[in-house]
Amino acid sequence: MNILFAAAEAHPLIKTGGLADVIGALPKALRQAGCDVRIILPKYKGISDTYKNAVRPVTVKRVAVGWRDQYCGVEELTLDRIRVYLIDNEYYFGRDGIYGYLDDGERFSFFNRAILDLLPELDFRPDILHCHDWHTAMVPLLLHSDYRHLPFYSDIRTVFTIHNLLYQGDFPYEVLTELLNLNGSYFTPEGVEYYGRLNFMKGGLTYSDHITTVSPTYAEEIQTEFYGYGLEGLLRKLGGQGRLTGIVNGIDTKSYNPAADNHIYTKYRTSLTKKKENKIGLQKELGLPVRPDVPLMAMVTRLVDMKGLDLVTRVLDEILYYDDIQFVLLGTGDEAFEHWFREAAGRYPLNMSAQLTFNEPLSRKIYAASDMYLMPSRFEPCGISQLLALRYGCIPIVRETGGLNDTVHAYNEATGKGNGFSFTNYNAHDMLHTIRRAVDFYRQPEHWSKLAQTAFAGDYSWDVSAQAYMNIYRSLTKTNGC
Secondary structure, three states: OEEEEEOOOEOOOEOOOHHHHHHHHHHHHHHHOOOEEEEEEEOOOOOOHHHHOOOEEEEEEEEEEOOEEEEEEEEEEEEOOEEEEEEEOHHHHOOOOOOOOOOHHHHHHHHHHHHHHHHHHOOOOOOEEEEEOHHHOOHHHHHHHHHOOOHHHOOOEEEEEEOOOOOOOEEOHHHHHHHOOOOHHHOOOOOOEEOOEEEHHHHHHHHOOEEEEOOHHHHHHOOOHHHHOOOHHHHHHHHHOOOEEEOOOOOOOOOOOOOOOOOOOOOOOOOHHHHHHHHHHHHHHHOOOOOOOOOEEEEEOOEOHHHOHHHHHHHHHHHHHHOOOEEEEEOOEOHHHHHHHHHHHHHOOOOEEEEOOOOHHHHHHHHHHOOEEEEOOOOOOOOOHHHHHHHOOOEEEEEOOHHHHHHOOEOEOOOOEOOEEEEOOOOHHHHHHHHHHHHHHHOOHHHHHHHHHHHHHOOOOOHHHHHHHHHHHHHHHOOOOO
């Protein structure tokens, strides 16, 4: 079976969040199952020269964007035996960053049209076009409207994955007619109209053959008003039709492996003694007092509202003043949050370090060094960080939402079962109580050792989830295997 992943980012080429991790890892798991999986994404300015210098030219075409024909180059490279196609257009993608431009509607209209236009030029005809998030959500609609009648495209089926429903690709009506060249018949409540504007995400939901999202709990949550962001009615309809499936993410356990990770201070498998050596290394690097036995709690996160940072800002002073712990934060985001955490680190130089940057090697050091990982999200479709933390024996403290609810199970001291700590209500003092409960068990080595060994023993790979995706692909193509 041939599968083409269409996405806006993919690790290690370009990354802003968990979407890139999924696109970087899931194709490898599907390839192991025997499928031919390839990836197509824009060729951004921010892609490292190491990768740009490894590309091979494939073809050059003109792609219609409204009344204009825009240049479109196609290059390819191979990463971990996965072929990646890069869509080259300097005007649209030769910029700093990936998203957030006023003409994002035009940029990704070009990308969506280019994906379909270029398929006959490749030595690869996909059985499944697997599109991810709003950036590729118009592909299923364009396939339906402009390409399905052509023999090459007639049997191609589409899967669309929601990674975060909050970001929907909301644009003026003119993007539909003047840039995507689609007629107004699609601009209806049953189509892509959303409060008088074009909604890319709605296009992906409406016109794809099957919808997935990144955890079973999130698949249920987005059918409610609080989490559905205006699309809950459509999502309930899809759920009732059996066209919506929640599949929890995995991680690349080969890349994220404390026994082989060259970024961390001391490699280890299940040894808490060697893990403590990583704590000492991090304390030295960040200028914190070297105290191997102090509980070290960490966050590696985007500094945005959905991550529950308002809960943290309400009680962090209380934790750092009264509780004997250290706290490390790594991330960038909203200026107000960056300012608050910078100020807090200044108030508690012996207890806290705020690294307001994006630093992949440092994030791995933090997972390896920390005892606890705080993730009190307002909502979390799946979450990758809690899985990375568990892989490195760092115990998560999470709110019971989305994929956090599916992957982190509260520790039961009576049975020794569980791999973390959790709280239900979005409440700062519920979180504080849970943190203090975790710290109390940290100071009881017999309990903490059970928690850590459970974390080390978990299977966080993509293997099970890849099988779930394969079952969906097979149901759409009526085949028994790849």
